[in-house]
Amino acid sequence: MKSVSFISLLLGSVLTILCAAHPGFSQTAGTLDVSFHSTGTLVTDNGYLDLYQDVEVQPDGKIVAAGTFYDAIWSASIQVVRLLENGSNDPSFGDNGVFTYHKNYETGAYACHIKENGKILVAGITTDDLGAFAMIVLQMDPDGVLDPSFGTSGVSYIDLGPGEDIAYAMTVQQDNKILLAGYSANANYLNVPVVVRLNPDGSLDNSFGINGVATVPVTETDNDFSCLDLQSDGKIVAAGHISNGLNWFSLLAARFDTSGVLDATYANEGILNLNLNNVDDEFFGMKIQEDDRAVLTGFTTMSNTLDFHFLAMRLTNEGLADPTFGTDGVVVMDQNPYMVGNAMVIQPDGKILIAGTSGEKMPMNNDWCLWRLNQDGTPDLSFGNQGNVLTEFFGEADEARALALTGDRIVVAGKARNVSQNFDFAIARYINDIGVSIPGYAANPGLEIYPNPIYVTKTLHLRKPDNSPVTQVNMSFFDGKIVPVRYSDGEKEWMNLELPADLAPGVYLLQVSSETANYSCKIVVLN
Numbered sequence: 001m002k003s004v005s006f007i008s009l010l011l012g013s014v015l016t017i018l019c020a021a022h023p024g025f026s027q028t029a030g031t032l033d034v035s036f037h038s039t040g041t042l043v044t045d046n047g048y049l050d051l052y053q054d055v056e057v058q059p060d061g062k063i064v065a066a067g068t069f070y071d072a073i074w075s076a077s078i079q080v081v082r083l084l085e086n087g088s089n090d091p092s093f094g095d096n097g098v099f100t101y102h103k104n105y106e107t108g109a110y111a112c113h114i115k116e117n118g119k120i121l122v123a124g125i126t127t128d129d130l131g132a133f134a135m136i137v138l139q140m141d142p143d144g145v146l147d148p149s150f151g152t153s154g155v156s157y158i159d160l161g162p163g164e165d166i167a168y169a170m171t172v173q174q175d176n177k178i179l180l181a182g183y184s185a186n187a188n189y190l191n192v193p194v195v196v197r198l199n200p201d202g203s204l205d206n207s208f209g210i211n212g213v214a215t216v217p218v219t220e221t222d223n224d225f226s227c228l229d230l231q232s233d234g235k236i237v238a239a240g241h242i243s244n245g246l247n248w249f250s251l252l253a254a255r256f257d258t259s260g261v262l263d264a265t266y267a268n269e270g271i272l273n274l275n276l277n278n279v280d281d282e283f284f285g286m287k288i289q290e291d292d293r294a295v296l297t298g299f300t301t302m303s304n305t306l307d308f309h310f311l312a313m314r315l316t317n318e319g320l321a322d323p324t325f326g327t328d329g330v331v332v333m334d335q336n337p338y339m340v341g342n343a344m345v346i347q348p349d350g351k352i353l354i355a356g357t358s359g360e361k362m363p364m365n366n367d368w369c370l371w372r373l374n375q376d377g378t379p380d381l382s383f384g385n386q387g388n389v390l391t392e393f394f395g396e397a398d399e400a401r402a403l404a405l406t407g408d409r410i411v412v413a414g415k416a417r418n419v420s421q422n423f424d425f426a427i428a429r430y431i432n433d434i435g436v437s438i439p440g441y442a443a444n445p446g447l448e449i450y451p452n453p454i455y456v457t458k459t460l461h462l463r464k465p466d467n468s469p470v471t472q473v474n475m476s477f478f479d480g481k482i483v484p485v486r487y488s489d490g491e492k493e494w495m496n497l498e499l500p501a502d503l504a505p506g507v508y509l510l511q512v513s514s515e516t517a518n519y520s521c522k523i524v525v526l527n
Contacts, residue, residue: 029433030370030384032391033409036429037087043393043416044425048072050079051415051423053124054112057406059482061085065402065413065427066122068108077102078109080122082144083427094144101138101146101155104128110182111170118142123170123180126157133164135180137202149201156202160184160194160213167196168226173234176200181225181238190218193225195238195256209260216254216262216271218242223252227286229294231317234258237294241282242273248301249282250275253294255319267319274321276300276330281311285344285354285403290518292317295325297341297354300332307361310339312354312373326377333371337361341371342414343403347434348511348520350375355400355412358390367392368400368412370430382433391428394418398426407476407509408432434509449510453524460497460523468515470495475510475523483508 032040044050052067063083070076078101082093089097101107101122109124119139126136135158139150146154159165163185171179178198183191192215197208204212214236220243228238235255242252251274255266262270275281279301286296294315299308310333314325321329333339341356352373359366368391372383379387392398396417404411409429416426449462475483486498497510508523 028384029382029431030372030389030410031431033429033431035086040430041391041393041426041428042083042087043418044081045418045422046071046425047422048074049423050425051401052413052425052427053108053110053401055402055404055411055413055427056112056114057404057411058114058118061406061481062090063404063411063427063429064112064114064120065425066109066112066124067413067425068124069425075102076106076108078107078122078124078138079425080109080112080120080140080144081425087427087429092143097144099140099144103136103155105131106133107136110166110168111180113170113172115172115176119147120144121170121172121178123167123178125166128157128159133166134159135165135167135182135196137167137170137178137180137198139202151202156198158196158198158204160196162187163189164191165194166224168224168240169228169238171228171230173230177205178202179228179230179236181228181240183224184213184215190221191223192216192218193223193238193240193242193252193254195225195228195236195260197260207259209256214256214260214262216242216252220245222249225252225254226282226284227296229286229288231255231288231292232290233292235263236260237286237288239283239286239294239296241280244273244275248275248278249280251281251283251296251298251313253283253286253296253315253319265318267315270319272315272319276311276332277303279303279306283311283313284340284342284356287344287346287352289346289350293322295344295346295352297344297356299340302334305337307334307337308340309334310341310354310356310358310371312341312352312371312377314377324376331373331377338364338366339369340399342399342401345403345405347405347432348509349434351380352377353403353405353410355403355414357397357399358388359397363397363417365392365395366397366399368398368414368416368426368428370400370403370410370412389430393426396421405432405434407481408434449521449523452521454499460499462495462497462512468517470512470514472513473497473511475499475508477504477506477508485510 049070080099082090104127107126113121167180167182169181180196197205225238226240239253241249253272255263283298312331314322358369370389372380393416401414415423
């Protein structure tokens with residue numbers, strides 16, 4: 001009993017020191033992180049219309065945000081910015097932290113992705129020689145310079161047909177092939193939802209779908225895929241909206257096999273076409289859980305008021321509404337007339353973070369909103385104010401468009417409307433509680449590790465819940481910084497982890513991946 005009391009005393013002392021050194025450590029999840037740009041928010045005004053559409057965080061904690069800015073003659077260009085952890089521009093990237101690209105009259109970015117080798121992909125649109133939109137993908141080296149080994153001098157243009165082609169979302173397969181989701185206008189000027197696959201060098205992968213393109217059939221004009229993600233078996237789920245008539249959009253989700261063919265075992269012959277209230281419903285964001293269930297967000301419209309209500313939904317692996325989530329698979333929130341979910345991440349503990357906007361009907365006063373849901377779709381009351389956080393900039397129409405998670409920090413990007421009625425680039429970082437809560441230590445009860453807390457040795461012994469070989473081990477400090485770990489996995493049940501000898505006191509998140517599952521636990525270092 002004395003040793004337990006001694007460890008408790010030491011643990012309490014370390015946590016007191018940590019809280020003093022890091023003021024945000026003890027704050028409620030959802031609080032603005034004032035170590036970022038001193039206020040937790042960063043607004044950049046280029047003078048006209050500016051907006052970020054996507055954001056990612058590198059393993060070293062640097063933030064990469066991609067979007068579009070317009071100049072005085074309303075000509076648009078892509079802008080990618082890389083920020084240091086404190087919110088200042090990274091001088092080692094592009095031109096003092098900023099990369100810009102312009103072609104023809106209008107060029108814009110909707111999605112970005114940081115590859116394992118540190119190269120950065122950006123996808124979106126550009127006008128072709130006839131003035132219609134074509135898809136565009138850029139690949140940059142880690143220093144913010146176009147990579148000449150990709151496409152033509154770092155740029156790949158995808159012009160699929162006679163009409164407009166737009167890429168809204170992007171992900172990368174394990175073989176480094178690139179998937180884009182958006183729409184392509186056909187010869188009848190119907191916007192057809194498409195998934196396009198590129199080879200790692202930026203060329204169309206003609207082995208996918210038909211000449212590199214997978215589609216779903218449509219009968220009306222306005223349809224698209226706005227998000228996509230990959231299942232563990234490599235199958236592709238894309239979602240957005242589909243028009244069933246002149247009066248409303250319906251929710252659309254489709255699953256394709258690895259060759260770009262609709263998977264007939266999913267929903268109705270591979271396609272979910274669902275309308276909740278006989279008005280407009282749309283999906284904007286999606287992530288696939290570890291069990292391959294898709295979680296989606298967007299909005300549903302009420303027929304009596306035409307208010308936009310927040311929507312979250314989970315689909316089973318068969319493409320049906322998951323009855324264990326919300327009410328028959330659906331979560332709707334209607335506290336304000338305009339509530340929309342735009343982007344989503346799933347935390348390591350399975351909780352769901354969604355970023356969007358909430359407030360008056362557009363273009364009136366809307367605030368950024370962050371929601372956190374438990375795994376069953378109920379609001380997580382430990383987050384912010386009863387499960388959500390509002391961030392207001394200038395009292396105008398603001399919208400959070402993108403979301404990323406790093407350690408115990410949440411990074412959100414989008415736009416903030418200033419008093420001159422122009423939209424500005426905006427980024428905010430929030431405190432989270434992943435990796436810092438001490439009770440229980442283990443996030444997965446089957447994962448055993450000792451000693452924990454650590455106060456003498458720097459060797460850990462870990463017993464896995466299964467006997468499959470370990471494929472990856474990651475360890476990070478609560479601020480997201482990666483800690484190098486060496487491990488040996490010679491025995492079936494137990495493995496050893498060697499930590500750095502100079503490991504600082506604090507709380508760490510250990511993540512272990514085997515061939516069959518992923519596990520995580522919190523490690524407390526006392527000296």
